[in-house]
Amino acid sequence: MFICIDIEKTLYTRTSKLGCEHTYERKKTIVVLRCDNCGEVFKRNKGSMDPNRLNNNFFHCCPDCDPKRFAQKKGAERKIIWDKTVSSLDDISKL
Numbered sequence: 001m002f003i004c005i006d007i008e009k010t011l012y013t014r015t016s017k018l019g020c021e022h023t024y025e026r027k028k029t030i031v032v033l034r035c036d037n038c039g040e041v042f043k044r045n046k047g048s049m050d051p052n053r054l055n056n057n058f059f060h061c062c063p064d065c066d067p068k069r070f071a072q073k074k075g076a077e078r079k080i081i082w083d084k085t086v087s088s089l090d091d092i093s094k095l
C-alpha cells in the first residue's frame, strides 16, 4: 500500500584541500509504503521506482518478502472467485 512521499536529509562531511571539514546536506526523495504481504512499513528511494506505481492500484512488497510468492498467492485467491458457480449465494460486492 502506498502511504506518502517524504524527503530524507543526510549530512555528509568533506575535508577541503586546506584540511578544514565542511558539512553539506543532500536531500533524497523517498516513498513510504506498507507491505501488502506482511504489513511492515518500509521506505524506497523514489528514483528506483516506476512513477506509475506510486498509487494504490498496485500491490507493494517489502524487501523481506518474496514478490513472486506474493503474486502467486494473489493469483490463487482470484482463482477461487473465478471458479465459483453462478448459483453461489456470495454477495458480489464482497468479492
Ligand SMILES: [Zn+2]
Residues within 6 Å of the ligand: 035, 036, 037, 038, 039, 040, 061, 062, 063, 064, 065
Ligand atoms: Zn513484507
